[in-house]
Amino acid sequence: MAGVYVVVEHDQGQLAPSAGEALTAARRLSDHLNEPVIAVVIGEATTEFVSLCEEHGIPKAVSVLDPQIVDYGPELWGQAMAELFSLTEARVVMATGTDRGNEILAQASARAQIPFVANCINAEFSGAWELTRMQWGGSLLEDVTLDTSSLFISYAHHSVEAEPLAAASATQIESIEMNLDPVLCRSLVQDRVTLSEGTTLSTAAVVVSGGRGVGSAEGFASLEALAGLLSGKVGCSRAVTNNGWRSHADQVGQTGTRIAPDIYIACGISGAIQHWVGAMASKNILAINTDPEANMVTKAGYAVIADLHEVVPAIIAEIERRRGNSTST
Ligand SMILES: Cc1cc2nc3c(=O)[nH]c(=O)nc-3n(C[C@H](O)[C@H](O)[C@H](O)COP(=O)(O)OP(=O)(O)OC[C@H]3O[C@@H](n4cnc5c(N)ncnc54)[C@H](O)[C@@H]3O)c2cc1C
Numbered sequence: 001m002a003g004v005y006v007v008v009e010h011d012q013g014q015l016a017p018s019a020g021e022a023l024t025a026a027r028r029l030s031d032h033l034n035e036p037v038i039a040v041v042i043g044e045a046t047t048e049f050v051s052l053c054e055e056h057g058i059p060k061a062v063s064v065l066d067p068q069i070v071d072y073g074p075e076l077w078g079q080a081m082a083e084l085f086s087l088t089e090a091r092v093v094m095a096t097g098t099d100r101g102n103e104i105l106a107q108a109s110a111r112a113q114i115p116f117v118a119n120c121i122n123a124e125f126s127g128a129w130e131l132t133r134m135q136w137g138g139s140l141l142e143d144v145t146l147d148t149s150s151l152f153i154s155y156a157h158h159s160v161e162a163e164p165l166a167a168a169s170a171t172q173i174e175s176i177e178m179n180l181d182p183v184l185c186r187s188l189v190q191d192r193v194t195l196s197e198g199t200t201l202s203t204a205a206v207v208v209s210g211g212r213g214v215g216s217a218e219g220f221a222s223l224e225a226l227a228g229l230l231s232g233k234v235g236c237s238r239a240v241t242n243n244g245w246r247s248h249a250d251q252v253g254q255t256g257t258r259i260a261p262d263i264y265i266a267c268g269i270s271g272a273i274q275h276w277v278g279a280m281a282s283k284n285i286l287a288i289n290t291d292p293e294a295n296m297v298t299k300a301g302y303a304v305i306a307d308l309h310e311v312v313p314a315i316i317a318e319i320e321r322r323r324g325n326s327t328s329t
């Protein structure tokens with residue numbers, strides 16, 4: 001059955017935070033092409049997966065099964081998607097442009113010999129495909145024209161906001177059994193190291209980040225305190241990880257984590273392009289910097305031009321004062 005097939009990313013059945021984004025982008029493309037959306041899960045269709053499809057009004061989903069699919073493997077999942085593509089004659093195969101989403105589609109497109117355009121922010125078809133995609137970590141937008149009918153597309157992570165429908169509707173699940181070559185299991189996830197539980201830097205609603213201006217590992221204590229008060233996470237720039245003040249898991253940017261919080265509080269960070277591409281999806285930015293000309297200050301919606309070692313403790317004191325007042329009145 002032709003249509004827009006969208007890979008719903010998961011890790012051992014746990015849906016990725018980007019799963020809703022993928023279904024929203026797929027629904028928009030399906031409206032544009034006037035072709036149905038078919039959600040795809042590689043492995044068993046969990047209750048969580050079915051609920052998400054129902055919230056997005058997806059009438060049909062496919063569960064791709066093979067005894068060898070016991071965990072994530074780029075070759076295995078890529079081959080499964082390539083075979084699904086030829087079995088179904090899909091018009092478009094989509095995923096979110098996360099590391100894993102891009103890896104699956106790169107593998108699948110090479111195997112199916114169909115073009116793959118990664119990290120798109122827009123895709124339209126009128127006789128030929130017209131796409132806009134992010135390059136160089138988001139600092140360059142490239143317009144792509146492709147004279148082909150079928151295509152593999154990933155949408156840049158955070159470029160679409162997940163929008164479930166007001167009313168859920170039932171999703172019918174079809175299982176497709178495959179017989180994949182065991183050689184594809186040569187790269188398979190074997191172990192996991194949990195760096196943080198619960199909210200992560202990429203999913204936090206509030207991120208309080210520090211740069212070289214923080215001055216030392218100890219200087220992050222006030223940023224930790226502020227993040228704690230706001231139920232947020234602490235991030236940092238590469239200058240900080242290079243200095244060994246924080247671990248790489250906290251780094252925001254091109255070679256770190258891409259974030260999209262409701263508010264990003266950037267303390268003593270200049271806003272170099274490699275940092276900015278990881279922070280630019282933030283909905284609001286407060287920059288605290290001594291330099292009024294710093295990139296981060298000019299890009300921020302709010303800025304305080306002062307020493308962060310005075311400003312951060314002052315914000316903490318004010319939050320505590322207001323919370324103290326609100327509990328006493
Ligand atoms: C290939 C490549 C990949 C990279 N990837 C990343 C990445 O993923 N993430 C990343 O962050 N960087 C990355 N970088 C590095 C990036 O180019 C910058 O060097 C880095 O982001 C600078 O970090 P910073 O803003 O903390 O430091 P600086 O640029 O030195 O800025 C420090 C800022 O602190 C301010 N300041 C100083 N003292 C105070 C104070 N007391 N109070 C308030 N403000 C103060 C200064 O005015 C200044 O604006 C990458 C670079 C390359 C080449």
